[in-house]
Amino acid sequence: MVREHISSIQPGLANGGIHPIDGTIVFPVVDPVRVLQPHRDALILALGVGDFDVKRILVDPGSSADLLQVAVIQQMGFIPSSLENPGRILSGFNGSSTTSLRDITLPVQAGPVILNVLFSVVKDLSPFNVILGRTWLHGMKVIPSTYHQMVNFITQDEQIDLYGSQLTARQCYQIAREHPANKDPLAADPLEVVQISEGGECFTYVSTLLPPAERFELQKVLQQNRDIFAWAHSDMPGILPSVASHRLNVLATSKPVRQKIRRFHPDRQKVIQEEMEKLLKTGFIRKVEYPEWLANVVVVPKKGGKWRVCVDYTNLNDACLKDSFPLPRID
Structure with missing residues (x-):
């Protein structure tokens, strides 16, 4: 009814x-x-x-x-x-x-x-x-x-x-x-590592709650199609400059600044060298002679005890139009 x-x-x-x-x-x-x-x-x-x-x-x-x-x-x-x-x-x-x-x-x-x-x-x-x-x-x-x-x-x-x-x-x-509404957090399944390649450089995570047969089939599909995934930054060539590009809005009246070279402890020099080699290998940076603007790299500690390599953009920030997206500031 x-x-x-x-x-x-x-x-x-x-x-x-x-x-x-x-x-x-x-x-x-x-x-x-x-x-x-x-x-x-x-x-x-x-x-x-x-x-x-x-x-x-x-x-x-x-x-x-x-x-x-x-x-x-x-x-x-x-x-x-x-x-x-x-x-x-x-x-x-x-x-x-x-x-x-x-x-x-x-x-x-x-x-x-x-x-x-x-x-x-x-x-x-x-x-x-x-x-x-x-x-x-x-x-x-x-x-x-x-x-x-x-x-x-x-x-x-x-x-x-x-x-x-x-x-x-x-x-x-x-x-x-x-009496606020009680929102239960989304439950996350416990995960385990699944190897996609024989060498171990390609892997992902799957739920440990999957039945063994389903887990086996999933791993098999991933292994058969591993070439369609990006396992390194070099597998992602990025967007062609003809499609999209970015430039800095540097004030025409600004004078280029060449920072004096900074000296680093050998341990930090090693960190910088490794980071530069990694970025060069992935194509994120390239060797260019800058006749005008020169900025030093800065090595700052991360919470996990490792090091982060940054660039001191202080002078470049001062020379750009002010907006909501400044370059990283190094204190």
Whole structure:
């Protein structure tokens, strides 16, 4: 019965009802009695969803999906396992993701307009019951304003103004602060080394949880196709200068600087020599006679006890236009 009822509702405006139309929307002057200023409150509405009056509905233009708390579905009498479609992955702005349980289409009434909305049912929306995103906003031709604490749309007869609740918005904010959503860290499988070449110079890591047969097949495929992987920097020739190149924006009025040669301890000289040979071999650098600009290399210690070879770009930085990407600074 539940499945038949859900399947009979299709997303979109309800037939025969009042429809929103395109037109000019004018926001009224902020009522100081209705809206406390200044504020930075979210826009929280109370609307009719299905046959129920639902509070704590967040209007979020940054969300492409319309979301519904599974607890709300259960209170409405629906069984989550009987809903439409399997779960799908929903991604947040910071790269975090969650998987919806199912989908359900329910009518949402805003003023005189009823819009059938396809919701993704999720387990935890705390502290919100519903999040209405761009799908609902565009379907309703609604213009939201958190500053005015209202949403506006127009019909053939009038402009409809729906006000949010600052008190509810602040209660939701407090709940979110006191009870942040628990995010379990992504589980990482323990890894083991798998040799790709006989000499041992080509290897990778695979999960130790793989069944032996699957691990063997994976290793076999990697060995058969090892030539398509880049095992050294020399295997990655880079981008042709005709496609993309970089140059330094040196001020035309700057005078070239030749730093005096620095003397290094023999141990550091060995480190520098090894680094130069490695960079020459991979093609990262080439031998060039600089008639104008000359800068010394600098050897700095790394946390692991090894050494990092850098170039002292102090003078070159001073001669370049200032932007957000300065050359490395050596102190």
